[in-house]
Amino acid sequence: MNSKEYSKLSKEISYALRHAPWEFELELDDLGFTPIESLLQSLRKIDGWKDIEQEDIEKMIFNSQKKRHEIIDGKVRAFYGHSIPNAIKREEVEPPTYLYHGTSPEFIDDIRKNGLLSKARQYVHLSEDTNTADIVGKRKNSSPVILKIDTKKAEEQGSKFYFGNERVWLSDIIPSSCILFMDQYLNGE
């Protein structure tokens, strides 16, 4: 498989495991895992993936810059990004003091008013560093805005934080008062 095919496979698997397991006749457990054999069988019914093997998925995960999926004990899951109605069970983890979120300038007024919302996903997605947040934001706008989240303040206000993968953090709604907007933190706040 070439890198384009790996990327296509990654997207297909993310779609199945994050958004629409029922379309693939998959059942996820409460941690988001499903037997890899079930996923393979289902993928093999789709044009383009008729000969797919576990090794292809393993290589896709290994070659991917972003760790989106994992295989453990014959089961596979997506680390983050879910929009399915049943919330994936997550362990609360102490976050770094600051986390970042890259977004489009057009959303800023609403975020100032209503805080950071999870929108279609189960959780708000946050990044450990500004570079990653910039990449995330560029999916929405070529000049994204990076928001800095005061995680201690957010915890005081009841937001919980969960581990996604080594770079992606998940959280409940982040109230606006816990967000430093770029103009604020560039001035040393």
Ligand code: HQG
């Ligand atoms: C915005 C990708 C208006 C929020 C990425 C974001 C990430 C608001 C959008 C992961 C808002 C939701 C998740 C408010 C939040 N008013 N807009 N009050 N609160 N928003 O795609 O965080 O490559 O669901 O800023 O890299 O962009 O697929 O979330 O722009 O890690 O593995 O609502 O998905 O990972 O957009 O991205 P998304 P996200 P993968």
